[in-house]
Amino acid sequence: MAAAFSCSVSFPFTCSCNRSRYRGKVDIKINASSSSRLHTLDGIDGAGKGSSSLATATELSEEQIRQRIPTKKQLVDTYRQGLIIERGVGYRQTVVVRSYEVGPNKTATLESLFNLFQETALNHVWMSGLLSNGFGATHGMVRNNLIWVVSRMHVQVDHYPIWGEVLEIDTWVGASGKNGMRRDWLIRSQATGITYARATSTWVMMNDKTRRLSKMPEEVRGEISPWFIEKQAIKEDVPEKIVKLDDNATYVNSDLKPKRSDLDMNQHVNNVKYVRWMLETIPDNILESHQLSGIILEYRRECGSSNTVQSLCQPDEDEILTNGVEQSLLKNGYLGSLDSKTYGYTHLLQIKGETRNEEIVRGRTRWRKKFSTVLPYST
Template identity: 65%
Template structure:
């Protein structure tokens, strides 16, 4: 006898009965094509068991408010109105006394580049997603991009003012990751958010990141002080801990001009670049910055650190210019180049390929970046950046 039970887009169980084979074995059950030995349940009994399991996993839906568009949207999103400690659908938990957020996920095929490793954009998107999910589980999320209920009442949104990301190792396709994030105070009117990304199997820390956030008035687009009701909402979640213990020099990043070595003008945002706050998402800025660097440099090196200082938001109608200048003092010495190449290539082979030798020996490993938008006859800064790179391990073809 065979049966198929489908259950609300979640999974499909196909089961088939087979003879016990003379040894008193059980029944063979196939779940998504894989054989498992289990007592056979059929018909109503199996469906009841599945529905019971789903009910245990699913938090109750918020009441549907058909006459209120905002209420209906929240019901579809299933945004909790009270603090949650477990989110089974996101593989997430609130831990450490109920303040630190931890999520487990898998690197998917569309999040990696040609070398099967996650791109920097993927890393930044994961940081953003887990930050929003943290607010989601806190029960404080309103209808904005991570805005709390108090922020909604005061017409405020979050904007990032500074971000620093250190990458020790890039995750690979199919790797399981544990991401931790938490928040802390930053001065009188700001909030700090930190992240750690670890490999689930090894426990090694792949990425460390820290950021500073301030509030902006949604209507005037001006920075705002933190209202007391908002401080009262988020202060109980603050942890005095840093993901990056010894930050790189915090000196202000210098402002470049159009005489820099690399300049890419007439960049225009697409509709898909906009976020829920109707400005270009900060992850898109990083793409514009990195695309200014030559392809051969990025093929032979990987980014190990990026610092971003945000100055102004960018809209869909703006025209952007990306400028980049290498730090000539960051050219690695000859012995560092040899160590990066490893034993796979002999010195004679390298010297025989002048383009390879030149690229490996003379590329600076630190760069200063600037994104600016054209405003009439002048340019206004969007974000300044500083990137640090390291050699990839070279493999002979």
Template identity: 65%
Template sequence: MASFSISKLAFFTVKCSINRDGHEANRLNIINGIKVNGTSSLSSAPQSDVLTHKEGGSTISVSKNVLINAQEIRQNIPTKKQLVDPFRQGQIVEEGVGYRQTVVIRSYEVGPDKTTTIESILNLLQETALNHVWMSGLLGDGFGATHGMMRNNLIWVVSRMQVQVDHYPIWGEVMEIDTWVGASGKNGMRRDWLLRSQATGLVFARATSTWVMMNQQTRRLSKMPDEVRAEIAPWFVEKQAIPDDCPEKIHKLDSNARYVKSGLKPKRSDLDMNQHVNNVKYVRWMLEGIPDEFLENHQLSDIILEYRRECGISDNVQSLCEPSQVGIITNGVQPSNMISLLNGFSLSSGIIEGKELLQSLNPEPFSYTHLLQAKGESKNEEIVRGKTYWRKKRAMG
């Protein structure tokens, strides 16, 4: 049994049997358009349209038309709208424009406490968004890019994202993720998500994001072409998972930030198909600036990210982190509620001795401001500004 791999060209492996004399193959497990040792299979192609590969005394010729077909067969990207995808456990909802996917929380998506990590949640948001475009029939072979975007050499980049987590799913839990899109200004698109338990309907998390288009060659932001608007506008929904009427402004940190972590270098495994660092990696770098003892006892309840520039493989990244304010963290009670609760009470010695109220109070930072920047010789460039809010860890997500 001889095995020949031409994955750089056709993205598949050819396997065939050759007798000891090196004559014609006994068996050929490959699609039409392949020749072995000059013996043609079911179809032939003009010599100018054929690529050849030699190894071990045998010659394999592959039709260039087959190269395209092989990739399309492997990806099987729909060319028209699909209502159900059994492989991804997904379906079109919201009167034909929204998308719902059922997922099971895997062992590699949870942390030591058996609850889903924020990075895993962000990865699921990205995956369901791409699957939504997949089922729409608009997907080209880019990273979520439509056919019109590919004709204009455009890609999507996220400019802002917010995730609010009420409860963290646990290992083995079945979760439904709904996602939909809407307009954001003249040249942007908004994408929202709702994550809930399939068994109980309990809402785990809500998320919203804003996306703009970038020219893949110049790496500059671009206006939305009319043909792209015509593709995606029929999918727009006027519904918001998180209202953003007055988005919070995130202030820029400087070198005086309390926590600074330098020397963060992207790896090749951190790059996505658009050749820049995946946004989930940014969150990991941001959280590395928070003290370990704080992370051990607290859960992230809200994260806001403002993306300023893309990060490449050659960037030297620095993570800055500053406790935004000192307040009160309780088990599920927000600081504003605690302030109103305390109004009218006198903190007499009796209350203090009883510890019925103050035992739950924990004066620690409940929010942090973050900055990721690319360190340069002459100046530092912002990559992401962020804000995180925290609560005491619960026993089960």
């Protein structure tokens, strides 16, 4: 039998929660072995509030009136600018890149892309008529006290959208093993159809009460499997293995302490913060001259607000060598031929423990030079 440990559970996306949770940090039990590589979509907690009566209620609650979550499948949502595609099972949403979603050079930040992935995924479930009161949990999941937890995320960015640009984001789901679900995304330029980014993620179910992984109940399989398709945004025959860094890593950012504003409504650190902590260890000169072309996150454990986090980062060995070569080429004006080169980094976020450290996320990032080559219309 696996040992249980006490751990403050966070969740990977900014989500809602129930009020009692918000009023104080709670400790919950997680099974150490089964929770490995998992990250709780804890906001789904709210799903436990019993809104499965939505369909049968004759009198709507205030929240129901204000949210108007569909109880039947919708093909179009004009407010969300969403529509069902892929012969009835995929979802497409048109979005405009907002002024506060962009970073340097008016391009959307990685954090904004993660936010849009979350938003379109939830709107997909919203349109399906399956959404209960929680964040992405179906009615069947709520009846079984189940929540979604993400175990892995892989994002590839070919081109960063710019402020004011109109995008089409497609998302769909598929089977992942017997009890998991894959969710994929494609981001395209609405004007040209050029693909800007693609992403794939893996999700499993966790019992909200026991905090243990759960098989997918037949009731839930019945709800969601009709939406599964085979199509994959990123082909991954053998997912890249991410080595675990140790204290000898080249870059170490210690004493990262969640601030109140880093916490979500459950007073837990959210996954965008994880990405930030990872990227903050990348050396300034790389961040200034390069842009992220790919990121893989393996979620292993949550991080509470009282934890002290350490972010480790290690450039690939060949990159160090090449970097040295490049420096000398730069000095001599021969950089051009290396413009297309990418740099790889391995990441680890861990909680500093008294006796041992606890992994939160393992990550890999890949970076390419910022130049006009990132612009899809350049000739």
